[in-house]
Amino acid sequence: MADSFDFIIVGGGTAGCRLAYRLANAPSAPSVLLVEAGDRPEGKYLYEHFHRYTPATLRPDLDYGYSSQPQQELNNRSIPYTRGKGLGGSSIMNFAVYLHGSREDYNRWADLVGDKSWKWEHVQKSFQAIEQYDFDHASHYPHLAMPDVKDHGRDGLVKVSLPPQLEEGIASTMEALLAHGERLNVDPNSGNPIGISIFPSSYSKDGRTTSANAHLLNPPRNLTIWTGEPVYRLQFDGSKVVGIERADGRKATSNKDVILCGGSIDTPKILLLNGIGPAKELEAHGIKVVKDLPGVGKQLRDHLMTILCVEVQDSHNKRYAFETSEELMKKAEEDWARDKTGNLALYNSALWGGFLKLPGLEDMEEFKALDPGMQEYLLRDATPTFEFIVQSVLVPPGTKLPEGSSYLSAIAFLMNEQAEGSITLRSANPEDKPVIDLAYLRHPYDKRIMREAIRATWTKVFENPEIKKHVKNRLFGPKSLSDEGIDEFMRDTVTTVWHANGTAMMGKKENALACVDKDFRVFGVDGLRVADLSICPVVTNNHTQSTAYLVGQKAADKLIAEYEL
Incomplete structure (x- = not known):
């Protein structure tokens, strides 16, 4: 006989762990099952600040191994698409930036779905309930950061x-940009991210916070966790979902709801495999149509990036000297093992950058061709056009630098992507990986803004007079800053930030591509909800880990209120 629970949550990622915690700790103590395809992450590289970027490259056991279709605007390159596998999901693998985005993202979200609870003044309170914010460290550099306690x-x-x-070089590099006209933003999580800031992260003195170590360390008795096998099948009673079946055949039934928290790739995959999605696509694979929902797997949008890097004199920073010294690394590992201090707590602990408006945006033909509603949103004071980050990794990987040298890297990001990608099935076999089409740079606006973001990032950082005097050579970047030079570089290097969303979009019923309503219920399918980044109707201007937490928080609020938990 199948185990029975009030709620079944499919996916123990960033949103799923938060949702499981909230439901299981509701006053009425409903029974909750959390089902995760991966296991409990353990081993190397998971917690030290220095290893901010390492799990994504050196822990393939924690990754689903997805890759996109060849991207026609990127020299037909396939883009590896890292997704965290294990309790905590992508909060295990991400780069730990913790940014809320713009208040205008959530105000637009509220308008699109017809729910005022997504307005910024409400969303900000939700973020406050999620966070344990450490304000003390900002006092060490108050001229660069000062988050408001309230x-x-x-x-x-x-x-x-x-x-x-x-780290060495951060304060002086920020100060160089400020001296040349950039605006300082002492708190990018205030609702207005415009300006340059030191970015908060989901690290603390104890190391990386994942959704699992935040929410699942001491689960109550009414929370059951199954790991090690994916869910491929939903169990139906007519058109109502009443349970799940794992790949190994283990089943569970739900007395109230099954909530999919598989993320923007696996949630649409599960829906499609179970007959919920565009009818013609399902029929082509011989899948019985339970609900014709044209938007499932559609509307995929993302943030795009490329890394720029120069060789600098080691008077600017000592990153390369540390990273290439066995002696220094051994000492750092000993310090961390003893009391979580030392260079593993220092290096890569800080990322800084900016969310900026592009001057003259409204005069660009690519902008003028956009829908008027999108134009209005993009021109709001707190809506950025692009992002840049400084203090990232050395590229190309494996580059050897001479004694007396180090490196300085910067990343240019496209915000508010206009092209629409998709997630579709390769076959009706649940073991087959889905077809991921990212549609990168297929929209004229995206191509223009990405080009301008690269040009602006290179110019603002590496051409700044106070920084340029340290620069020795270009390691990775366009051969020239002409349109042609940057476009060639983009085709060779643009890749993902792993912020895919929108593939089971929340919206009003009259929106033909909406998949879930404002209460996270899948249209036309009783007993089934979605609560992950696939529901986002707006590509929030941030790094989306905080948005995933927010979705889990909001879904819990709805369920607790609806069922009077």
Whole structure:
């Protein structure tokens, strides 16, 4: 006989762990089952600040191994698409940036779905309930960061902080940009991200916070966790979902709801495999249509990026010297093992950058061709056009630098992608990986803004007079800053930030591509909801881990209220 629970959550990722925690700790103590395809992550590289970027490259056991279709605007390159596999999901693998985005993202979200609870003034309170914000470290560099205590939460479970100490070169590089006209934003999580800031992260003195170590360390008895096998099948009673079946045949039934939290790739995959999606696509694979929902797997949008890098004199920073010294690395590992201090807590603990408006945006032909509603949103004061980050990895990987040299890298990001990609099935076999079409740079607006973002990032950082005097050579970047030079570089290098969303979009019923309503219910399918980044009707201007937490929080609010938990 199948096990029975009030709620079944499919996917123990960033949103799923938060949702499981909230439901299981509701006063009525409903029974909750959390089902995760991966296991409990353990081993190397998972917690130290220095290893911010390492799990995505050196822990393939924690990744689903997805890759996109060849992208026609990117020299037909396939883009590896890292997704965290294990309790905590992509919060295990991400780069730990913790940014809320723009207040205008959530105001637009509220308008699109017809639910005022997504307005910024409500969303900000939700973020406060999620966060355990550390304000103390900002006092070490108050001229660069000063988050307002009243805008952030202290009693949540997700630890958010700024680094206690800045690496060499960070303060001077920020100050160089500020001296040449950039605007300082002492708190990018205030609802207005415009300006340059030190970015908060989901690291603390204890290391990386994942959704699992925040929410699942001491689960109550009414929360059951199954790991190690994916869910491929939903169990139906007519058109109502009443349970799930794992790949190994183990089943469970739900008394109230099954909630999919598989993320923007696996949630649409599960829906499609179970007959929920565009009828013609399902029929082509011999799948019985349970509900014709044209939007399932559609509307995929993402953030795009490319890395730029120069060789600098080691008077600017000592990153390369540390990274290539066995002696220094051994000492750092000993310090971390003893009390979580030392260079593994210092290096890569800080990322800084900016969310900026592009001057003259409204005069660009690519902008003028957009829908008027999108134009209005993009021109709002707190809606950025692009993002840049400084203090990232050395590229190309494996580059050897001479003694006396180090490196300085910057990343240019496209915000508000206009092209629409998709997730479709390769076959009716659930073991087959889905077809991921990212549609990168297929829209004229995306191509223009990505080009301008690269040009602006290179110019603002590497051409700044105070920084340029340290620069020795270009390591990775366009051969020239002409349109042609940048376009060639984009085709060779643009890749993902792993922020896919929208593939089971929330919206009003009259929107033909909407898949779930404002209460996270799948249209036309009783007993089934979705609560992950696939529901996003707006590509939030941030790094989307915080948005995933927010979705889990909001879904819990709806369920607790509806069922009077």
